Amino acid sequence: MAASPLISGLMEALRTLPGVGPKSAQRMAYHLLERDREGARNLAGALTAAVDKVGHCQRCRTLSETELCTLCADTGRDRSLLCVVESPADVEAMEQYTDYRGLYFVLGGHLSPLDGIGPEAIGLDRLEALLDEGEVAEVVLATNPTVEGEATAHYIGELVRPRGITITRIAYGVPLGGELEYVNGDTLSHAFSGRREV
Template sequence: MGYTAAPLEKLIEQFSQFPGIGRKGATRMAYQVLSMSDADAAALAEAIQNAHTRLHRCRVCQNYTEAELCPICSSAKRDRSTICVVETPRDVQAFERTREYHGLYHVLHGLISPMDGIGAEQLSVKELLARLGSGEVKEVIMAMNPTVEGEATAMYLAKLIKPLGIKTTRLAYGLPVGGSLEYTDETTLYRALSGRDEL
């Protein structure tokens, strides 16, 4: 391997910590930063610094926000009887893009994964349960990815929530729009069949 100047190597190391970014991609990103003007590089550094220092978790839903409450929790237009539980803040963005969901959210910041040493106590589970005591919430939607960890987390939360008399639902799993039956795996086909609706 050829010589790389220390500051450049440090930059490559930092970029390669991002998920899905290998050494090659990190090197490309580092050289892109070097090709920026001083003003653009300073703006990038400032944006990173601001995101890190000014954003924190919403007191209620645990999504990232600048204020004490995020815009969704503080909105009078949201349906307060429904909470959609998601793994990450990125999932909130995905639901908001549909413009079809008008309830509130709760961000767990991870999933239960004993293999990775992640238990319920490392997620924002107690904050979720604290929200359910008022009697205002009528339904909690489990909106985790259909993985082993997602299923385990949904089942764990459902066991805690059901005794409170609150309806617990999960997202329907099935065929993607534009998908082909021929290439669909058995589990997805089974779920699509069992979750069928009347036309």
């Protein structure tokens, strides 16, 4: 028996979520309709409210309900430090797991010429304008350690360098608690070349 058009539509809508395939979408749809209609209503309401009211911070481009996000509006943060990340989720991770007290700039992705994603698509013109304001003394490049993330970090470094601003890159390599024999060769190579004095 085929699902009704409304159930099929719900399943297709759920498949827009990352990692949700046809079976997972079917399981979620039937769960919401059979066992948790109140949860479904709450989900629909929260999703509608977020889509209608959440935009981007005018300064750093992270997700925000206000013109300036709470981090950019916080006068206690160090405005001379600017950490460049790929996504709002990266900002959350940095805030949760580090003691970084500067500001952020969210690219919303990385350079990928083959996919048509150039400098304008990730807001590098806005980043340059921000750097030209003169407050930033150090740019911390925290793009992902992928080929695209490295290319993006290199490109940003070339934009920053002529301005006389210090450029740093977050370290990456062997995870805390990891054992060398199980670490990927590229990861171990990067960790070794990025070693520091203790």
